[in-house]
Amino acid sequence: MYDFEKTIDRAALDALKAVPFNPSQEGCIPLWVADMDFPAAPAIQEALVARMSTPSYGYTLCKDRYYSAVIDWMKRRHQWDVAKEWFVLTPGVVPAMAFAVRAVTTPGDKVMIQTPVYPQFAKMIQSNGATLVTNPLKLVDGRYEIDFEDFEQKVKDPALKLFFLCNPHNPVGRVWKRDELQRLADLCLEHDVIIFSDDIHHDFTYGDHQYTPIATLSPDVAARTISATSPSKTFSIASFKMGNIFIEEEELRQKYRKAVESAGVAELDLGAIEATIAGYTKGEAWFDEALKYIEGNSRYIERFIAERIPKVKTFAQEGTYLKWLDWRSFGMTDKELNEWALNEAKVWLSEGYAFGKEGSGFMRLNMTSRRAVIEEAMERLARAAERL
Ligand SMILES: Cc1ncc(COP(=O)(O)O)c(C=O)c1O
Numbered sequence: 095m096y097d098f099e100k101t102i103d104r105a106a107l108d109a110l111k112a113v114p115f116n117p118s119q120e121g122c123i124p125l126w127v128a129d130m131d132f133p134a135a136p137a138i139q140e141a142l143v144a145r146m147s148t149p150s151y152g153y154t155l156c157k158d159r160y161y162s163a164v165i166d167w168m169k170r171r172h173q174w175d176v177a178k179e180w181f182v183l184t185p186g187v188v189p190a191m192a193f194a195v196r197a198v199t200t201p202g203d204k205v206m207i208q209t210p211v212y213p214q215f216a217k218m219i220q221s222n223g224a225t226l227v228t229n230p231l232k233l234v235d236g237r238y239e240i241d242f243e244d245f246e247q248k249v250k251d252p253a254l255k256l257f258f259l260c261n262p263h264n265p266v267g268r269v270w271k272r273d274e275l276q277r278l279a280d281l282c283l284e285h286d287v288i289i290f291s292d293d294i295h296h297d298f299t300y301g302d303h304q305y306t307p308i309a310t311l312s313p314d315v316a317a318r319t320i321s322a323t324s325p326s327k328t329f330s331i332a333s334f335k336m337g338n339i340f341i342e343e344e345e346l347r348q349k350y351r352k353a354v355e356s357a358g359v360a361e362l363d364l365g366a367i368e369a370t371i372a373g374y375t376k377g378e379a380w381f382d383e384a385l386k387y388i389e390g391n392s393r394y395i396e397r398f399i400a401e402r403i404p405k406v407k408t409f410a411q412e413g414t415y416l417k418w419l420d421w422r423s424f425g426m427t428d429k430e431l432n433e434w435a436l437n438e439a440k441v442w443l444s445e446g447y448a449f450g451k452e453g454s455g456f457m458r459l460n461m462t463s464r465r466a467v468i469e470e471a472m473e474r475l476a477r478a479a480e481r482l
Pocket residue numbers: 127128185186187188189212260264292294295324326332336337
């Protein structure tokens with residue numbers, strides 16, 4: 095019913111994903127940053143056009159229609175009962191990370207992440223004065239798992255104040271299971287560590303994989319958790335800049351709100367408000383179709399790689415629209431691998447080592463393009479691999 099095959103010249107629109115930063119990216123198929131190429135849901139376009147046709151663009155409040163749209167989505171899609179009082183609005187989830195570091199830590203305190211992970215985790219921790227601690231994920235029989243022993247060792251450190259969880263996990267594609275989350279939460283509670291859970295990819299889960307918001311495990315866990323959500327990935331509306339941060343415990347919420355306010359952040363962007371409401375209230379059928387389309391792309395890529403580039407290893411796609419690929423058998427350095435992808439295959443992927451040193455030898459592919467574009471990119475990669 096929706097048209098995911100339609101082409102939009104994104105470079106002409108100055109899209110971050112489509113405009114090369116350096117000459118080697120020119121002529122490459124851009125499958126890097128987590129941003130969809132699909133045209134947005136018609137309901138979002140209609141709502142934006144309708145609102146923008148009234149020429150009044152001053153500071154705008156989020157009223158009940160905004161909160162109800164978010165609350166209803168969380169309940170319907172994730173069986174998560176979120177209360178209006180828990181909300182803190184931020185202009186994105188990356189700023190929400192910075193506010194968490196500022197609210198919970200003082201300079202020199204430690205914050206833990208599970209690498210390989212979205213690079214802004216490390217950046218926001220370090221650039222806001224905290225010390226980074228890593229709990230690398232373990233690859234066990236081709237599946238990423240949490241190293242609980244290492245986590246336990248590190249969480250004991252009295253200087254460790256905050257843990258950044260990514261659920262579903264970008265880039266490895268895991269959707270953390272309830273028992274895994276429970277073990278992490280128990281350890282954080284035992285050692286008085288606050289959890290910042292970045293759940294921005296939570297609408298993208300496949301098959302039987304079920305997203306569990308860590309804050310829903312128990313009232314005790316909820317009291318120590320900052321949950322970060324946004325419709326930006328779900329509906330590809332990231333340029334409007336929005337984040338719905340839920341904090342159940344009042345004292346923690348007030349501390350967090352102070353960090354937000356001290357950065358001068360107040361109302362959301364008008365486009366963010368309208369796009370969020372339209373997406374969450376009228377975009378569900380579009381999203382369900384988009385998810386099926388992406389799942390089809392994922393299966394296609396897995397089959398293609400098994401047949402044509404079998405030296406590359408893939409991982410079960412539990413969640414997110416990002417495919418994590420293991421190229422280590424190519425025996426290239428990270429620089430060589432990236433240059434090979436750009437210069438020989440003419441495909442622009444995200445470099446694995448940017449996600450932490452555990453990502454060395456890996457590259458991440460964004461699957462949210464037309465099937466024909468994905469097919470062409472895979473063909474280019476296979477042909478370049480055959481020439482090696
Ligand atoms: C895990 C994760 N968090 C946050 C973001 C970006 O959030 P925002 O654009 O709302 O700042 C991304 C984007 O790729 C992401 O993958």
